[in-house]
Amino acid sequence: MRKKILAANWKMNLTQVEAASFVQTFLGEIGEVNDVEIVIVPPFTSIPALAQISEKAPFIRLGAQNVHWERSGAYTGEISATMLRALFVKYVLIGHSERRSLFGETDETVNRKVSAALEAGLRPIMCIGESLAERESGLVEKVLHRQVEGGLKGIAADHMSEIVLAYEPVWAIGTGRTATPEQAEEAHAFIRSVLAELFDQSSADRIRIQYGGSVKPENTEDLMRKPDIDGALVGGASLDPRSFAQIIRATEKTLK
Numbered sequence: 001m002r003k004k005i006l007a008a009n010w011k012m013n014l015t016q017v018e019a020a021s022f023v024q025t026f027l028g029e030i031g032e033v034n035d036v037e038i039v040i041v042p043p044f045t046s047i048p049a050l051a052q053i054s055e056k057a058p059f060i061r062l063g064a065q066n067v068h069w070e071r072s073g074a075y076t077g078e079i080s081a082t083m084l085r086a087l088f089v090k091y092v093l094i095g096h097s098e099r100r101s102l103f104g105e106t107d108e109t110v111n112r113k114v115s116a117a118l119e120a121g122l123r124p125i126m127c128i129g130e131s132l133a134e135r136e137s138g139l140v141e142k143v144l145h146r147q148v149e150g151g152l153k154g155i156a157a158d159h160m161s162e163i164v165l166a167y168e169p170v171w172a173i174g175t176g177r178t179a180t181p182e183q184a185e186e187a188h189a190f191i192r193s194v195l196a197e198l199f200d201q202s203s204a205d206r207i208r209i210q211y212g213g214s215v216k217p218e219n220t221e222d223l224m225r226k227p228d229i230d231g232a233l234v235g236g237a238s239l240d241p242r243s244f245a246q247i248i249r250a251t252e253k254t255l256k
């Protein structure tokens with residue numbers, strides 16, 4: 001049984017003061033959560049303000065939005081996995097489509113980051129997904145296969161339970177245009193079949209695959225009821241503590 005994982009990707013939003021205020025409201029809204037894992041992924045500068053959050057609420061983990069593959073050295077502007085671990089960060093987004101399209105990340109750099117994160121004891125949330133042009137040209141499976149294979153190259157099967165994949169079709173990110181639950185399920189089931197082919201069935205069964213792209217309280221329940229959808233990576237709707245709390249409530253409803 002895969003525990004559902006809901007992550008709030010704040011992207012380049014919320015200062016440390018705003019982050020602290022978010023958490024206060026959010027904790028008041030959600031109360032106790034037992035059956036789903038929650039990850040808050042603030043910008044680097046707001047991580048210290050949230051570093052102790054798991055002490056107050058053990059079901060909440062801290063994430064980061066990026067990591068460099070080297071341990072230390074002359075890499076101006078970069079942050080290492082060890083630095084994140086020192087701030088109690090547990091998860092790290094790798095290869096988000098904005099990193100790929102705006103900052104030149106490739107399957108190869110994604111793969112180096114996944115390796116470095118695992119080596120340091122961080123859990124990667126590796127993001128994949130096709131563009132609109134790729135979907136319209138019938139290339140969804142080809143793109144997803146390439147991204148999964150390239151990103152996880154050389155990673156041992158026994159790391160699979162520490163890795164989360166996030167399927168985020170680029171055309172659904174920040175557009176208000178969500179994939180239908182059927183479209184998302186089809187992609188997730190395909191991704192799981194690729195994992196079974198590249199690793200083995202038990203690894204494929206263990207890995208959690210989140211959906212991301214215009215997730216809102218209103219569309220959460222239908223998405224989360226699909227068998228291969230193991231959570232959500234939420235952008236815009238996670239900036240409001242009440243709407244992120246509603247997304248968690250809607251997910252919990254599907255477990256009853």
Ligand code: 13P
Pocket residue numbers: 009096168172173174175176212213214215233234235236237
């Ligand atoms: P939106 O939820 O704003 O569409 O963003 C999705 C996303 O990119 C999460 O990583």
